[in-house]
Amino acid sequence: MDTFIQQIINGLVLGSIYALVALGYTMVYGILGLINFAHGEVVMIGALTALTVIKLLASSGLPGIVVVLIGLLAAIPVCMALGFTIERIAYRPLRNAPRLAPLITAIGVSIVLQQLAMIFWGRNYHAFPPILPTSGRDIGGAHITDVQIVIVLLAVAIMAGLMLLVNRTRLGRAMRATAENPQIAGLMGVNINVIISATFLIGSALAAVAGVMVSANYSIAHYHMGFILGLKAFTAAVLGGIGNLPGAMLGGVLLGLIESLGAGYIGDLTGGFLGSHYQDVFAFFVLILVLVFRPSGLMGEKLAERA
Amino acid sequence: MPSLRKPWLGMLLIGVALALLPFLIGKGLGNSWVRVLDFALLYVMLALGLNIVVGFAGLLDLGYIAFYAVGAYLYALLASPHFGLHWPIWAVLPLGALVAGLFGVLLGAPTLRLRGDYLAIVTLGFGEIVRIFINNLNAPVNITNGPQGISQIDPVRIAGTPLSKTLEVFGLSFPSVHLYYYLFLALTLLIVFVSIRLEDSRIGRAWVAIREDEIAAKACGIDTRNVKLLAFAMGATFGGVAGGLFAGFQEFVSPESFGLMESVMVLCMVVLGGMGHIPGVILGGLLLAILPEALRHGAVPMQQAAFGKVLLDPESLRMLLFGLALIAVMLYRPAGLWPEARRKREFTAGKAS
Numbered sequence: 101m102d103t104f105i106q107q108i109i110n111g112l113v114l115g116s117i118y119a120l121v122a123l124g125y126t127m128v129y130g131i132l133g134l135i136n137f138a139h140g141e142v143v144m145i146g147a148l149t150a151l152t153v154i155k156l157l158a159s160s161g162l163p164g165i166v167v168v169l170i171g172l173l174a175a176i177p178v179c180m181a182l183g184f185t186i187e188r189i190a191y192r193p194l195r196n197a198p199r200l201a202p203l204i205t206a207i208g209v210s211i212v213l214q215q216l217a218m219i220f221w222g223r224n225y226h227a228f229p230p231i232l233p234t235s236g237r238d239i240g241g242a243h244i245t246d247v248q249i250v251i252v253l254l255a256v257a258i259m260a261g262l263m264l265l266v267n268r269t270r271l272g273r274a275m276r277a278t279a280e281n282p283q284i285a286g287l288m289g290v291n292i293n294v295i296i297s298a299t300f301l302i303g304s305a306l307a308a309v310a311g312v313m314v315s316a317n318y319s320i321a322h323y324h325m326g327f328i329l330g331l332k333a334f335t336a337a338v339l340g341g342i343g344n345l346p347g348a349m350l351g352g353v354l355l356g357l358i359e360s361l362g363a364g365y366i367g368d369l370t371g372g373f374l375g376s377h378y379q380d381v382f383a384f385f386v387l388i389l390v391l392v393f394r395p396s397g398l399m400g401e402k403l404a405e406r407a
Numbered sequence: 408m409p410s411l412r413k414p415w416l417g418m419l420l421i422g423v424a425l426a427l428l429p430f431l432i433g434k435g436l437g438n439s440w441v442r443v444l445d446f447a448l449l450y451v452m453l454a455l456g457l458n459i460v461v462g463f464a465g466l467l468d469l470g471y472i473a474f475y476a477v478g479a480y481l482y483a484l485l486a487s488p489h490f491g492l493h494w495p496i497w498a499v500l501p502l503g504a505l506v507a508g509l510f511g512v513l514l515g516a517p518t519l520r521l522r523g524d525y526l527a528i529v530t531l532g533f534g535e536i537v538r539i540f541i542n543n544l545n546a547p548v549n550i551t552n553g554p555q556g557i558s559q560i561d562p563v564r565i566a567g568t569p570l571s572k573t574l575e576v577f578g579l580s581f582p583s584v585h586l587y588y589y590l591f592l593a594l595t596l597l598i599v600f601v602s603i604r605l606e607d608s609r610i611g612r613a614w615v616a617i618r619e620d621e622i623a624a625k626a627c628g629i630d631t632r633n634v635k636l637l638a639f640a641m642g643a644t645f646g647g648v649a650g651g652l653f654a655g656f657q658e659f660v661s662p663e664s665f666g667l668m669e670s671v672m673v674l675c676m677v678v679l680g681g682m683g684h685i686p687g688v689i690l691g692g693l694l695l696a697i698l699p700e701a702l703r704h705g706a707v708p709m710q711q712a713a714f715g716k717v718l719l720d721p722e723s724l725r726m727l728l729f730g731l732a733l734i735a736v737m738l739y740r741p742a743g744l745w746p747e748a749r750r751k752r753e754f755t756a757g758k759a760s
Contacts, residue, residue, distance in 0.1 A: 129524070135524055135527070189734075190734055190738075193738055194737065194738065194741055197737075197741035197742075198682075198741060198742060199523075200461075200467070200678045200682065201678070201737045201741040201742075202737075203678075204674075204675055204678050204679065204733055204737045205733065205734045205737045205738065207671055207675065207730075207733060208729075208730045208731065208732075208733030208734035208737070209730070209734060210730070211726055211727075211729060211730030211733070212727060212730035212731060212734070214726075215723045215726045215727040215730065216727070218723055219719060219723055219727075331531070331535075331667070334528065335528060335532065338524070338525060338528045342524065342525075377539075377542075377543055378539065378543060380535060380539055381535075381536050381539050381540070384532030384533070384535055384536050385532075385536065387528070387529070387532050388517060388529050388532055388533070391517075391518075391521055391525055391528075391529055392517045392518075392520075395520045395521050395522075395525060396525065397525070
């Protein structure tokens, strides 16, 4: 039983990180109908920027939490600037182009960012300095560290804030209107370009937070981490129904749970035939199953079939 | 295809040029470039296969490399000391095409109701599943030999002559890379021919109809389910053939060659060249296969000339320039380098597809 609870805890932590990244994908998709392939790299840049700052300050005598906070505050503007620039250079000129064209530029941006990060930070893995408290508590035989508790709580707080922003503010209303129909929103006086830029800024800020969380949780960061993380987060967004904010959160948490439970139990379930290294198969398999029965994701609206 | 209606003289000249090409390149740049050309032909086959799914039928497939992997591993298992089997190429290649085609149907069947980006992510997941299985099927029963891959695969033999050794005919010597070049060229031409015939056929028109508007296509009496499945199967078949050739050529396969990045690369070839337009896709395949190699070879001397030392290692410079090239080409030619006339018209008329 304690393994079960432990896997649930791990899944929740992983899932809240996925959810934050997935929100970035889903917001952009909702408004532009574009898979922002470079989003995972933004997460990576955020993690490495924060880590560089944290390493510089690690021996300064400041408390660990403060150092990490400063690192985070340094990473957020960097990521926001990056997201803004990406949209300006690679996506905006192609807004009316065939659907696959921005996908290819997104792939190009992703490759460029990865290579730049490698030139800048090197091929090595960067270890997170041991400045955060390692204390934790035991729940029903399972262990959760304070860092993990903070990750989950922070993710929940950010998501609640985002929902408030989208549902209650002028900016949020403009975002929803643009997602519904950009042309009409433009006619109603919404400045679409500003809204799209704002979407990228918000998504990139979330990516920065997620990047710091990942590196704090796994104590490691490297130039290649964005790719697989982005892939998982995108899977989560699709699982929940892409373009749907609560769906991205649900999808993220579900995917985290599926992965860690799958990794924990797949060996027992298959009599040892499949080991825990099949955890990715598990995630994709569930995704395919869900999409077969609900082709627009768990919470996605049924898309009107446009003629 | 206007080129088919050109006088036979043009065809003959192109044929002679293609036949002499490896000798010219081998003399001028060295045989390693003929090897690059061989790989480029493999990529052209892959790009043409994916073109059927993405370009003709408009189904975005991000896991295409899985079929390449199936073809390659089938060849590796049936013609290597791993299981002690040494089947001839005549048996393995068609079987590889068939099995890859079955995998295509396997992928297509559950995804028939999905559209657009949902389809993209499912195909991506499928590609990853195949790769992960190949990577891990070495225990409890060793089928794929896991991450180490399978080595000592039999080279392709034609009429008992292995293509991995230099062949002397009438005083002319054909190095191995030249022999593979002719084999790959023959199969590429076959695939081009099949693609052209498919494009003009009833099925090809049905694919294009589905790409343009699936509901209208259905209303016109097209059995969209079967036609879409056929697109997946057909594209997969080409991938399977290319995979088998790859295994015989490399004499080694490992899961590393079949990552998501490879799928993305093939997709880039199709889109960059001009989706649905066969000459464009061939151009895209050749360019994206050869360009990175050229960058790799040119990077070190260029930096030495410009800065007096090597600032960036050629591998990352190559990828960097490649990424920038992808962005630049799409920004300036969003419909591809050599788009189909119809698509170009649509695009300049301001209609997004």
